[in-house]
Amino acid sequence: MHSVESIITEVIEPKAMEVDRYGVYPRAAMEALGKAGLLGLLSARDVGGRGEGLRAAATMVEQVGTACGSSGMVLCMHFCGAAVIEQHGPRDIREAIAAGRHVTTLALSEAGSRSHFWAPVSTALAVPEEGTVRLDAEKSWATSAGQADSYVWSSKPVEAKGMSTLWLVLGNAHGLSFPVAFDGMGLRGNSSSPIVARDVRVPRSAMLGKDGGGFDIMMGNVLPHFQVLGSACYLGIMEAATRKAAAHVTKTRLLHTGQSLADLATIRAYLARMRMKTDLVRGLIRDTLDALESKREDAQMRVLEVKAAVGELAPEVTELGMRVCGGAAYRKEVGIERHFRDARAVTVMSPTTDLLYDFIGKAMTGMPLFD
Ligand SMILES: Cc1cc2nc3c(=O)[nH]c(=O)nc-3n(C[C@H](O)[C@H](O)[C@H](O)COP(=O)(O)OP(=O)(O)OC[C@H]3O[C@@H](n4cnc5c(N)ncnc54)[C@H](O)[C@@H]3O)c2cc1C
Missing domain, CATH: 2.40.110.10 (Butyryl-CoA Dehydrogenase, subunit A, domain 2)
Structure with missing residues (x-):
């Protein structure tokens, strides 16, 4: 298994329900990603890594998060820690991360x-x-x-x-x-x-x-990585809920009318809202990456906004999924309720949504974010 796609299909997806039900740490996922060299995505080539940037990491975290939110978050935090170690850490640990032998976190x-x-x-x-x-x-x-x-x-x-x-x-x-x-x-x-x-x-x-330089590293390195990668993980969760809801209503039939749930205009409108909100988040993540890569003037604002937006939209989209799939959504097998529960953490993971609104408001009115 060399690609993230094959690891998702063969390792991550099959274990996602067990990881959720029993609270099992997704070690098999991390080991498979490590063996394929993917835990070293952000590591420099001279220590054996892939030398990729935040955009590639965000794509991978989203893909993994679509299959399993827990694995996506573990990967997200690994990349956030790895980015700091890559910039400031010792060579032996950088090499171990690049080789997929070392998982880190914040x-x-x-x-x-x-x-x-x-x-x-x-x-x-x-x-x-x-x-x-x-x-x-x-x-x-x-x-x-x-x-x-x-x-x-x-x-x-x-x-x-x-x-x-x-x-x-x-x-x-x-x-x-x-x-x-x-x-x-x-x-x-x-x-x-x-x-x-x-x-x-x-x-x-x-x-x-x-010594005393932690705040600058947190703001310059940790914050953009966590805001983008955390958002990418929740985007994966939103994407999974949106796809599963569409699949469920397409195949579920009302035998007495001969219709599917998708034949109901109300259901289609809810689905459309799920798709639109999921794509809004994808667009905002891409724009945040564009802003960071081109050092655009509004990069800091985008970094703050992106997770605040996901904080509103991930719970909304997964809740719509519960509504669209009706009683079936309460059961484990449709898989929607896992995404609904996974999505709730976005608002309380720091910077929490309320803190982000405060920071955005301060930035808009020329106030220092931290005083
Ligand atoms: C699944 C999960 C994984 C996590 N992983 C990590 C990790 O890997 N590393 C790590 O360091 N932390 C991690 N955290 C912790 C996370 O980042 C937060 O620190 C934690 O969730 C905050 O919870 P609390 O109860 O202490 O919040 P509290 O500070 O008690 O906040 C309670 C409420 O007050 C609001 N609030 C607080 N201050 C302000 C303010 N100034 N303005 C407006 N509202 C405010 C908050 O928004 C929140 O709604 C994780 C949390 C979760 C849920």
Whole structure:
């Protein structure tokens, strides 16, 4: 299996219901993508990667998200972490990511600062006699928690001014624990559990970027990657719901009238709204990518808007799917209710939809986004 399409057909799709029902981490999907060299999509060619950009990653996350939202989100977070490591991390880990041997993720959100991911309250204290740094934290959510080979981790700075510092924390670091298994409403396989760090020692060289430079990396690298790739994952979920709803109403018949559900104009109008809203999101993601690639003046606005729009439209489209497919949608086999549940997470994944509206409003009125 070398292409993402064959991995989706042979590995991801067949396991999607099991991943959802039992909250199984999609390890088989990540292993297959790794073996095919696809986890190194964003890695530079000189470390053995594919040297592709955000557009290619967005296409792949959408494709995977269409088959399985949990796998799409795990892949999304891997690419977000990998993009930071690619820019600031050590060569051996970059090579491992490129070779598909290393899955990473973001561990930014904290119990203390909640959805304000840019403002960690966790600490990083220098241990000069060891040349190490001691990390203590209560991370509230991290996709692939307990499963990833590393975490792109935030803390307060060690000595510098600034809001945060980023670290590469290996998954097997002594002092990490995962107190509660993830048992969420949707994206049930993404293993988005809390992580507690107690006296985790990392070498100072595990710092990603400069001490106090975390905020700039979050805004310049993490935010555009997460906004586009997260949106692409939810676009996949919307696409799946739209296709399944159209297929269901086309084949489902009312025997007493000889009609299909698709013969009802109301049903067709709902389907049309699903298709239109899904395509609106696809268009906005493409325009965001165009804006980023050409460094357009409105690139930052598009980056903020894209996930806010998906935050409204993914729940709407999947809810329409539930309506169009009627009682059948409540059962697992049509597959719509999985997408409906998976889509709900978009509004609460930070930056949450409400935070994004606040940022967009501030940008429109010339106010600083963070004060
Ligand atoms: C499936 C899933 C996967 C995740 N994966 C990761 C991951 O890999 N890495 C990671 O770091 N985090 C991850 N998160 C965490 C996520 O990014 C958020 O931090 C988390 O969902 C916020 O939840 P909370 O309950 O703490 O929000 P709260 O901060 O308690 O927010 C509650 C409500 O208040 C609103 N609110 C808060 N501040 C403002 C404001 N200033 N203006 C207006 N409204 C505001 C919010 O919009 C929200 O509606 C994940 C979350 C989910 C659901």
